[in-house]
Amino acid sequence: MNSLFALSLFPYLLFLFFLSRLRRIPRLAVAGFWLLLLFVAVSIPAGLYAQKHYGTSLANVDPLHGGAEAFLTLSNILVALGFKQALDQKAQGSPNSPEQS
Numbered sequence: 001m002n003s004l005f006a007l008s009l010f011p012y013l014l015f016l017f018f019l020s021r022l023r024r025i026p027r028l029a030v031a032g033f034w035l036l037l038l039f040v041a042v043s044i045p046a047g048l049y050a051q052k053h054y055g056t057s058l059a060n061v062d063p064l065h066g067g068a069e070a071f072l073t074l075s076n077i078l079v080a081l082g083f084k085q086a087l088d089q090k091a092q093g094s095p096n097s098p099e100q101s
Contacts, residue, residue: 009040029082032075039071 016033019025046068047058058065 012037026082026086028085029079032078032080032082035071035075035078039068039075042071043068 016030016037019033020030043058046064050056050058050061050064054061058068
């Protein structure tokens with residue numbers, strides 16, 4: 001199962017590579033998608049720590065789970081704010097809107 005998880009990282013990195021080159025995608029949203037990698041990077045050691053020290057999965061250790069999930073929440077907020085910002089700029093006809101870059 002861990003090898004499937006590791007293999008899933010490559011398509012996501014490819015997604016980020018191409019997403020970062022698109023000028024029509026809001027930079028704040030792109031930052032949110034990149035931040036998702038930080039969530040993964042925090043969740044893996046937290047899960048290993050929970051398993052070793054508490055003998056259970058990360059989902060059963062609330063302080064560790066909440067801390068890891070905070071990075072997922074922040075990632076989602078950045079993606080949503082980035083696209084909202086782009087929609088607002090488009091509605092105002094701003095020359096800085098991602099559509100016109």
